[in-house]
Every structure is written in C-alpha cells, then in structure tokens.
Amino acid sequence: MKLGWKVWLLIAVLVLCLLSISPSFQSGVKITSVIKNSSFAQVGLMSGDIIKEINGIQVKDKSDFYNITQSILSTSDLKRMDITTKKGEYTALVNDTLPFSVDDVPRTRIQTGLDLRGGARALVQADQPLTQEQLDDLIQISRNRFNVYGISDIQIKGVSDLSGDKFMLIEVAGATPTDLQQLISQQGKFEAKIGNQTVFVGGQNDIADVCRNDATCAGVYDCQQTSEGYACQFRFTLYLTQEAAKKHAAITQNISIDSTGKYLSEKLYLYVDNQEVESLLVGVDLRGQVTTQISIQGSGVGANQEQALTTARANMKNLQTILITGSLPYKLNIVKLDTISPVLGSAFTRSILIAGVAALLVVSLIIFIRYRRWKASFALLFTSFSEIIIILGVASLIKWNLDLPSIAGILATIGTGVDSQIVILDEARRSLAISMKEKIKRALFIIFSSYATALASLLPLYWAGAGLFKGFAITTIIGITAGVFIARPAFAELIRHFEED
Numbered sequence: 001m002k003l004g005w006k007v008w009l010l011i012a013v014l015v016l017c018l019l020s021i022s023p024s025f026q027s028g029v030k031i032t033s034v035i036k037n038s039s040f041a042q043v044g045l046m047s048g049d050i051i052k053e054i055n056g057i058q059v060k061d062k063s064d065f066y067n068i069t070q071s072i073l074s075t076s077d078l079k080r081m082d083i084t085t086k087k088g089e090y091t092a093l094v095n096d097t098l099p100f101s102v103d104d105v106p107r108t109r110i111q112t113g114l115d116l117r118g119g120a121r122a123l124v125q126a127d128q129p130l131t132q133e134q135l136d137d138l139i140q141i142s143r144n145r146f147n148v149y150g151i152s153d154i155q156i157k158g159v160s161d162l163s164g165d166k167f168m169l170i171e172v173a174g175a176t177p178t179d180l181q182q183l184i185s186q187q188g189k190f191e192a193k194i195g196n197q198t199v200f201v202g203g204q205n206d207i208a209d210v211c212r213n214d215a216t217c218a219g220v221y222d223c224q225q226t227s228e229g230y231a232c233q234f235r236f237t238l239y240l241t242q243e244a245a246k247k248h249a250a251i252t253q254n255i256s257i258d259s260t261g262k263y264l265s266e267k268l269y270l271y272v273d274n275q276e277v278e279s280l281l282v283g284v285d286l287r288g289q290v291t292t293q294i295s296i297q298g299s300g301v302g303a304n305q306e307q308a309l310t311t312a313r314a315n316m317k318n319l320q321t322i323l324i325t326g327s328l329p330y331k332l333n334i335v336k337l338d339t340i341s342p343v344l345g346s347a348f349t350r351s352i353l354i355a356g357v358a359a360l361l362v363v364s365l366i367i368f369i370r371y372r373r374w375k376a377s378f379a380l381l382f383t384s385f386s387e388i389i390i391i392l393g394v395a396s397l398i399k400w401n402l403d404l405p406s407i408a409g410i411l412a413t414i415g416t417g418v419d420s421q422i423v424i425l426d427e428a429r430r431s432l433a434i435s436m437k438e439k440i441k442r443a444l445f446i447i448f449s450s451y452a453t454a455l456a457s458l459l460p461l462y463w464a465g466a467g468l469f470k471g472f473a474i475t476t477i478i479g480i481t482a483g484v485f486i487a488r489p490a491f492a493e494l495i496r497h498f499e500e501d
Contacts, residue, residue, distance in 0.1 A: 209239040
C-alpha cells in the first residue's frame with residue numbers, strides 16, 4: 001500500500017512532537033529557586049542548575065538530596081556545603097535552612113501543573129475594582145513577597161471572568177495552604193513606633209537590607225521551657241536607610257533613661273497590620289545616635305521544643321519578608337483556596353492513563369467486532385495515540401502546564417476523535433452509488449461541521465471561571481484542531497486504501 005501525503009504529514013508532525021517532548025534520563029535534582037543575596041547566590045549558584053553531588057556524595061533524586069542535606073544540617077555549628085552541578089562547583093556556609101529549593105530533574109519537557117505536582121492554589125481578589133495596570137503592579141509586588149519568603153516554583157497571573165472582574169491566580173508547588181494564606185491574607189503593613197511616633201516602616205524607603213541567611217546575624221538563639229510548653233527567641237539584624245536612621249535619632253534624643261540606666265524609658269513597638277507583634281528595649285547608647293543597624297527580636301511558642309523552634313523560625317521569616325517587601329497596596333480576599341497532595345496527583349494521573357488506554361483498546365475491539373477489519377482497528381488506535389502525542393508536543397512547545405482540566409481535555413479529544421473515526425468508517429461502508437473519495441469527503445464535512453460547533457463552545461470556556469477551566473479549553477482546542485486538520489484526514493486516507501484493497 002502506497003501512503004499518501006496526508007499520512008506522511010501526520011508522521012512528520014509526530015516526529016516533531018516527539019522531539020519537542022524530548023525525553024531525558026539524567027540523574028540529579030534541579031534547582032528551582034535561590035534566595036537573593038544568600039550565601040549560595042553570592043558564589044554563583046543559579047536557578048536551573050542540576051545538582052549532581054553534595055560534599056562528594058552522589059545525588060540521584062530528591063530523596064537522596066533531602067537525606068544528604070538533613071544529615072549536614074543536623075550539626076550544631078555553621079555547615080560547609082560543597083555542591084557540584086553540571087556547570088561547576090560551589091562552596092558556601094549555611095545555617096539551619098537551605099537558601100535554595102530543588103525538584104526532580106524533569107524526564108521530559110512536558111510541564112505539569114499544581115494538580116499533578118502538589119502544592120496550593122489561591123484565587124484572590126482585591127477589595128476594590130482594579131485596572132489592568134493596577135493588577136499588574138499587584139502581581140509584581142506579590143511575586144516579590146513570595147520570592148523573598150523563599151517559596152519556590154510559583155506562578156502568579158492575572159485572570160478575569162466573563163463579567164470582567166479581575167483576579168490574581170496564585171499557584172505554588174510544594175507550598176502549604178498555611179504559607180499561602182498567611183502571605184495573601186495579611187496586607188503586611190509594618191510600622192516601628194516609639195510612643196506615638198513612627199520611626200520606620202517596611203519597604204525600601206526605610207529598609208536598606210535585612211539579614212536572613214547568615215547565622216552570625218540571624219537565627220533562633222534561645223529556647224526555654226515555660227508553664228505552657230516551650231518558647232524560643234529569634235533575632236536578626238535590620239539595616240536602615242540614612243533617612244530612617246536620622247529619624248530614629250531625632251525621636252530618641254529627648255527620651256529619658258529608665259531606672260536601670262541601661263535603656264530608654266520608651267520601648268520600640270513593632271506593629272504588623274496595626275497589631276503589636278513585639279516590643280523591644282532601646283539601649284541608652286542609641287539615644288540621639290544616627291545608627292543604621294538595629295537588632296530585631298521576637299519569639300515562637302509550641303507544645304514542645306521542636307514546635308516552638310519551627311514557629312519561631314516561621315515568625316522570623318514572615319517578619320523579614322514584610323520588612324523587605326513592605327505592605328501590599330490593597331487588602332486581598334481569598335475567593336478560593338485549594339490544596340492537593342502530589343501523591344494524589346500522581347495516582348490520579350496513573351489511573352487516568354490506564355483508563356484511557358483501556359478505553360481505546362475496548363473501542364478498537366468493538367470496531368473490530370463491528371466491522372471485522374483488524375486494519376481499521378489498528379488505524380483507530382494509531383490515530384488516537386497520534387492525537388495525544390500531538391497535544392503533548394504542542395503543550396511542551398508552548399510551555400503549557402498540564403493540570404487535571406488539561407487531562408480532561410485530552411480525554412475529551414480522544415472521545416471526539418473516536419466519534420469522528422466511526423463516522424468515517426460508516427460513511428466509507430455505505431452502499432451508495434458514489435465513489436469512495438466522495439464518501440470520505442462527506443464524512444470529513446460532517447466532522448468539520450462538528451469541529452466548528454465544538455470550537456465555538458470552547459472559546460467562552462477559556463475565560464469562564466476566572467481561567468480555572470483554561471487547561472481544558474487549551475488542550476481540547478489543540479486536540480480537535482490537530483485531529484480535524486491532520487490526524488483524521490490521515491485516518492480517512494488509510495480507510496480509503498483499506499476499502500479499495
């Protein structure tokens with residue numbers, strides 16, 4: 001049988017899509033983010049690097065990475081870490097936490113969304129209508145806050161619903177809903193006051209820098225047992241701008257000294273969203289002095305020492321983030337908050353794949369029983385799998401994250417493809433006094449009309465639900481378009497050859 005150009009076109013597209021998917025079998029872990037100005041950022045470690053070894057020990061996957069790093073971080077002093085990547089070697093000191101995050105090296109260029117990797121998703125709306133420019137500014141500020149906080153692999157984008165209301169869709173792989181809700185729900189207005197006078201506020205106007213990843217100027221330094229459990233104290237250094245330092249000097253110069261002779265009679269009170277979070281004694285040597293370096297303290301409590309230590313670190317991290325980024329320009333309301341386990345995501349994907357393959361095999365068996373043509377059954381299988389590969393190849397090319405709605409779109413494409421192929425088979429076997437070529441034309445006309453109707457219904461779905469159904473719309477449109485213009489004409493040509501033989 002001589003293959004026509006339509007079949008060869010399908011084969012060529014399949015080859016290109018397989019190249020776009022580009023399978024990979026390399027070991028190691030991929031760095032997804034590095035905290036700005038951290039110890040490893042300063043020596044050149046960058047997001048996207050592939051870690052192969054840590055302190056001479058080979059890293060094959062995330063499990064190896066966490067076992068090795070936890071062993072290193074369990075020591076009490078500053079930890080030296082030697083990291084070997086595909087690009088070079090990097091050495092730095094770390095304290096209790098790593099200034100970067102990692103994920104397994106992708107096996108293909110197919111990018112999966114939050115639903116399949118696990119994490120949290122929030123649909124957020126400001127307390128007032130926003131213009132597109134205001135929404136873009138809010139997205140930039142929010143992205144900066146998440147990056148400073150150290151949350152990795154974050155996707156923030158503006159979406160709108162059919163009514164024109166604007167939302168911010170935040171997807172974070174690996175984050176907990178608590179982290180996400182905490183950073184979104186609070187506006188983060190930070191103020192430091194002495195008496196009723198504001199000394200400095202969060203943001204770049206007053207804050208020059210904040211010590212975060214250096215054990216010499218930031219960390220949890222003391223844990224004590226209390227009547228209710230444990231309490232741990234944290235401390236980090238804050239660097240003020242010259243203007244803020246001068247304001248601090250002007251406010252403190254006329255404050256009296258307390259009875260101990262060591263501190264001023266007025267404390268420095270720290271407020272976040274108008275709620276007092278800490279009060280600090282001001283040393284007498286700082287009265288009226290222009291100083292750009294201030295020590296910020298706080299605490300965390302818990303039922304046991306481990307919980308108190310975790311809470312203290314989280315409180316310190318949150319306060320550092322707000323100090324660096326400043327407050328959000330609008331109060332935000334969480335319209336919808338979702339979380340999903342990566343185990344659930346992978347199990348669901350595996351079940352869907354098994355169900356899809358089983359469905360195709362059953363349909364092919366039914367086609368064979370109905371038409372008694374094993375070639376037709378094979379052509380149906382080949383065409384259906386071709387459409388799946390084309391969808392995955394295009395998704396890899398445009399860097400589209402496949403999520404659960406996207407998988408639903410792939411399944412919908414398989415269903416419409418099978419329907420179309422049955423139409424072609426039925427039209428080809430009709431005993432009409434017309435040629436096989438005309439029969440195939442009639443079948444393709446029916447298929448194209450159905451495609452136009454489906455496309456018209458999918459376009460509004462692209463914007464519906466504030467973009468949450470976009471994955472379904474994208475993959476379905478790709479699938480049915482590739483099917484109508486590439487895969488199904490090739491299937492029709494194969495059936496024409498089979499019927500004429």
